[in-house]
Amino acid sequence: MCGDGALPGTPTRRLLGVECPVGRRGRRQRSNRRGRVMAAEPPRISPNMMPRRTRSIPPAASTPQRRHAFSPLVPQRGWPNSIVYADTGILVSVGRNRSCIPRFEAHYAGRLRIAESVAMEIERNADPATPVDGRLRTAAALAKTTLIDGGSCAVDSDDNYDSRTFDEVHAKLKNLPRRSDEPNHPLAHLGEAASIALCIARTSQGELVVFLVNDGGASVVAAQYGIPARHFGQVLAELICSGHFTSSDAFDALAMATAVTGIPQGAVPMSASALECRRAADGRSCGACDAFATAVAAGQE
Numbered sequence: 001m002c003g004d005g006a007l008p009g010t011p012t013r014r015l016l017g018v019e020c021p022v023g024r025r026g027r028r029q030r031s032n033r034r035g036r037v038m039a040a041e042p043p044r045i046s047p048n049m050m051p052r053r054t055r056s057i058p059p060a061a062s063t064p065q066r067r068h069a070f071s072p073l074v075p076q077r078g079w080p081n082s083i084v085y086a087d088t089g090i091l092v093s094v095g096r097n098r099s100c101i102p103r104f105e106a107h108y109a110g111r112l113r114i115a116e117s118v119a120m121e122i123e124r125n126a127d128p129a130t131p132v133d134g135r136l137r138t139a140a141a142l143a144k145t146t147l148i149d150g151g152s153c154a155v156d157s158d159d160n161y162d163s164r165t166f167d168e169v170h171a172k173l174k175n176l177p178r179r180s181d182e183p184n185h186p187l188a189h190l191g192e193a194a195s196i197a198l199c200i201a202r203t204s205q206g207e208l209v210v211f212l213v214n215d216g217g218a219s220v221v222a223a224q225y226g227i228p229a230r231h232f233g234q235v236l237a238e239l240i241c242s243g244h245f246t247s248s249d250a251f252d253a254l255a256m257a258t259a260v261t262g263i264p265q266g267a268v269p270m271s272a273s274a275l276e277c278r279r280a281a282d283g284r285s286c287g288a289c290d291a292f293a294t295a296v297a298a299g300q301e
């Protein structure tokens, strides 16, 4: 740079933070046609004089991230012989509508489970000291007193899953792209990670397991381990097929749930007719829902 070649005693001046000699090498002189020396011009500023900057814009992701992966394998009426693990979003969805609670309990009687971390999350949201939306607090409180304290869902302890699997699942959930309005608190994803780790443990024991969750990212991670995920809209469709709900009442319950939890765009049913059971004319069998649900879900992928 300029300052390196300056001889001792050569006048210098600062240019862009660098000492530059003044004189033949440091300033330019030019003559007009009559040979008169014109006023010296300052050295031209060049981008080459600027210090190099490190790259601050990260490169774009090479492949777009999937937003959800709710399972196309589970039929509309569900798998009656499966056990289900419900995440916090599902329980508060149920707790949002008092009439939904006994129907949900009846449909999953004896096979509904939650992770201990989910029970704690429900308890935290139900606590008046926790700064959450009042509708969420009320729904969580109702879910706690009925589903959890009432004993209709079994709480699985942290001892029932492999801690390394939990760590791996948790890391994947934390690395998912977040929405701008999504809070990033230290307890985020603990319930989902524990639920998926439990689903993996039960599946490895030969049980048929479905993960009930509204979060699209959690459904993507669950799918990576072969765990089928269903959201609250699909839970309601099961309740319709089993005769616990009419499609219009179920759609009302879905609308109420959107105040406390979100199902990703593109996955959420947009009308009551999308939830209807294709029950046979004799009213006894809805076997047609199996093929229908599979086709619809596959079409969403």
Ligand SMILES: [Zn+2]
Pocket (backbone or CB within 6 Å): 076, 077, 240, 241, 242, 276, 277, 278, 279, 286, 287, 289
């Ligand atoms: Zn049906």
